[in-house]
Amino acid sequence: MRYLTKSRFRQAIECPTKLYYTKKDKLYANTKEEDTFLKSLAEGGFQVEELARLHYPGGYLVEDDRNSKSYYTDALSRTEKALLTENVIIYEAAFCFQKLFIRADILIKNGNQIKLVEVKAKSFDSSNTNQLVSLKGKINSSWRPYLYDLAFQKHVIKSAYPNWEVSAYLMMADRSKKATISGLNQLFRISDNKKRTGIESMVNSIDQIGESVLEELATDDVLEKIYSDKDRIIKSMSFLEMIDIFSDYYFQDKKINWPVGWHCKSCEFKKSKKTKDNLISGFQECWKEQMNFVDSDFLKPNIFEIWNFRAGPKLLGMGKFFLEDINQEDIGMKTLKNKLSTQHRQSLQVEKTLELKSFGKSDFYLDKENLKLDIKGWNYPLHFIDFETSSSALPFTKGRRPYEQVAFQFSHHTIYENGKIQHSSEHIDLFPGKFPNFDFVRALQKSLGNDNGTIFKYATHENSILNAIYNQLCDSNEHDKEDLKEFIRQITNSNDSVADQWVGERDMVDLCALVKKYFYHPYLKGSNSIKAVLPCVLKISHFLRTKYTKPICDINLTSTNFSENHIWLNSSDFDPYKSLPDLNLDNLESSISNLQSIKDGGAALTAFGKVQYTGMSEIERELIKKALLKYCELDTLAMVIIWEFFNFEINS
Numbered sequence: 001m002r003y004l005t006k007s008r009f010r011q012a013i014e015c016p017t018k019l020y021y022t023k024k025d026k027l028y029a030n031t032k033e034e035d036t037f038l039k040s041l042a043e044g045g046f047q048v049e050e051l052a053r054l055h056y057p058g059g060y061l062v063e064d065d066r067n068s069k070s071y072y073t074d075a076l077s078r079t080e081k082a083l084l085t086e087n088v089i090i091y092e093a094a095f096c097f098q099k100l101f102i103r104a105d106i107l108i109k110n111g112n113q114i115k116l117v118e119v120k121a122k123s124f125d126s127s128n129t130n131q132l133v134s135l136k137g138k139i140n141s142s143w144r145p146y147l148y149d150l151a152f153q154k155h156v157i158k159s160a161y162p163n164w165e166v167s168a169y170l171m172m173a174d175r176s177k178k179a180t181i182s183g184l185n186q187l188f189r190i191s192d193n194k195k196r197t198g199i200e201s202m203v204n205s206i207d208q209i210g211e212s213v214l215e216e217l218a219t220d221d222v223l224e225k226i227y228s229d230k231d232r233i234i235k236s237m238s239f240l241e242m243i244d245i246f247s248d249y250y251f252q253d254k255k256i257n258w259p260v261g262w263h264c265k266s267c268e269f270k271k272s273k274k275t276k277d278n279l280i281s282g283f284q285e286c287w288k289e290q291m292n293f294v295d296s297d298f299l300k301p302n303i304f305e306i307w308n309f310r311a312g313p314k315l316l317g318m319g320k321f322f323l324e325d326i327n328q329e330d331i332g333m334k335t336l337k338n339k340l341s342t343q344h345r346q347s348l349q350v351e352k353t354l355e356l357k358s359f360g361k362s363d364f365y366l367d368k369e370n371l372k373l374d375i376k377g378w379n380y381p382l383h384f385i386d387f388e389t390s391s392s393a394l395p396f397t398k399g400r401r402p403y404e405q406v407a408f409q410f411s412h413h414t415i416y417e418n419g420k421i422q423h424s425s426e427h428i429d430l431f432p433g434k435f436p437n438f439d440f441v442r443a444l445q446k447s448l449g450n451d452n453g454t455i456f457k458y459a460t461h462e463n464s465i466l467n468a469i470y471n472q473l474c475d476s477n478e479h480d481k482e483d484l485k486e487f488i489r490q491i492t493n494s495n496d497s498v499a500d501q502w503v504g505e506r507d508m509v510d511l512c513a514l515v516k517k518y519f520y521h522p523y524l525k526g527s528n529s530i531k532a533v534l535p536c537v538l539k540i541s542h543f544l545r546t547k548y549t550k551p552i553c554d555i556n557l558t559s560t561n562f563s564e565n566h567i568w569l570n571s572s573d574f575d576p577y578k579s580l581p582d583l584n585l586d587n588l589e590s591s592i593s594n595l596q597s598i599k600d601g602g603a604a605l606t607a608f609g610k611v612q613y614t615g616m617s618e619i620e621r622e623l624i625k626k627a628l629l630k631y632c633e634l635d636t637l638a639m640v641i642i643w644e645f646f647n648f649e650i651n652s
Contacts, residue, residue, distance in 0.1 A: 411632040427440060428625060459510065
């Protein structure tokens with residue numbers, strides 16, 4: 001039986017065509033399956049679910065084998081048997097109505113009074129009583145997917161049992177609460193057990209964790225807006241029409257040919273560099289069917305690639321998809337005196353991308369004069385820093401709130417006026433159960449506090465993290481809190497999260513902002529991330545290629561974590577991150593004999609969560625530590641290389 005489930009319903013309300021591609025991982029590419037950050041978020045959600053069950057102890061778990069051919073019938077049979085009891089708590093209760101099927105996270109039955117609890121890793125603040133709807137009474141867009149999911153579940157249960165009185169709740173991490181014990185996160189361990197959540201609970205009672213950081217949120221009043229069609233997530237369909245249409249098409253395994261549009265930009269059914277060759281791009285399949293595209297059309301530069309292109313939806317509606325269809329009037333041309341405007345940068349992207357396509361080469365754009373003006377304000381030695389951080393639904397340490405920032409690592413490169421490049425310092429704190437933020441700032445102060453050199457970050461993350469730690473220091477009893485706060489004020493600017501306002505004397509220079517203001521090459525397409533800019537400058541700069549195809553010992557560079565014979569670039573690849581093999585975080589024992597590395601932020605976040613397990617061996621912990629140190633060192637070296645490109649070009 002092909003049932004419409006709550007997860008499939010959620011995908012369908014994003015785009016009805018996705019319903020056809022979902023759960024066909026052996027046939028169609030799915031970039032969400034490749035995303036380590038999303039995997040980490042999913043694991044955090046399962047931890048929250050296991051904690052939520054402690055709020056309703058003594059429940060009956062409807063166990064199942066999701067790969068079994070009798071999965072649906074077995075789960076329904078076990079649920080029906082449990083429901084024969086007048087008063088019962090059920091975890092993962094199964095319900096079916098016509099072509100619809102759901103598993104309820106937690107169901108509490110008292111006679112015909114039913115409490116449905118959907119557990120989400122999303123956070124909220126219980127002290128704010130009106131978060132789900134706007135002042136105008138509309139459901140807030142960020143909450144819509146969760147509420148439609150819950151509305152679908154309640155609809156299925158009410159349809160299957162019309163005499164029941166069903167009340168629906170969300171249970172989530174509450175940012176107004178603090179953990180009352182250390183190691184809360186690690187009491188719900190990610191494991192390879194056969195449970196759906198993949199989480200092993202180390203406690204049997206809510207009393208063992210003190211006060212919970214979870215809280216319920218009643219939703220019935222808001223769900224009525226959905227049932228009465230006062231809120232429509234798809235304007236052309238009522239709630240019941242969506243269910244009927246989606247379930248019918250899914251049952252028949254037929255595709256809903258939903259019109260292609262701007263929403264396709266974020267489609268996960270595309271092929272990426274990680275995708276297996278035998279998988280099909282659902283994205284391309286849709287556009288071929290609806291727009292009569294052929295394979296060669298997908299090699300053409302298109303409108304989705306344009307950076308920050310707010311005019312895109314309108315132009316796409318006019319039938320302009322390829323960059324060759326776009327003219328200057330479509331983009332506009334707002335000019336700014338000392339930097340690229342958004343429109344100017346977009347215009348450059350179209351011009352130079354088409355130039356590259358037509359002639360096989362394109363010059364880069366670099367505003368040397370205005371970049372020189374910025375550089376005049378910089379002081380040697382130049383410092384480049386990068387942070388690795390974690391944000392977990394269930395806090396690692398006592399006194400911390402859900403999703404509170406934890407800074408556990410930084411790397412620091414220095415460029416001296418004589419051209420020497422040094423990996424000057426690094427800091428990593430993986431001790432289980434310890435809140436590392438204050439020692440993190442002390443170590444950073446020690447690394448940066450000995451001169452007045454200019455400090456560089458890439459994007460806003462480092463500034464945001466230090467603002468968060470500033471607030472944590474305000475609430476702390478640290479003996480040197482005022483000194484640490486003053487250091488933070490010196491090297492940052494304040495954001496909206498802090499009560500005080502400042503711009504520090506050594507406020508960090510944002511290297512990403514310099515890229516946006518002064519530089520463009522079509523290799524970047526629509527991205528300014530360091531993972532895009534680094535291979536771009538290495539590819540277009542003969543100076544950098546010559547330097548970084550030599551061993552570290554030959555290029556006036558020091559390294560803490562790589563041997564002096566390490567070479568960053570080979571002759572055919574321009575991405576140093578590819579020299580870092582994947583660390584198998586799911587099977588650490590098999591990786592010990594062949595030390596490997598971490599090469600993206602999602603893997604780093606997952607790694608930090610893993611090393612908090614007190615039961616982990618020192619060999620495993622050291623393996624992850626070495627991998628993290630290599631990854632973070634490369635992040636600051638990447639910043640150095642981008643700076644070298646700028647410096648070489650303005651002086652050549």
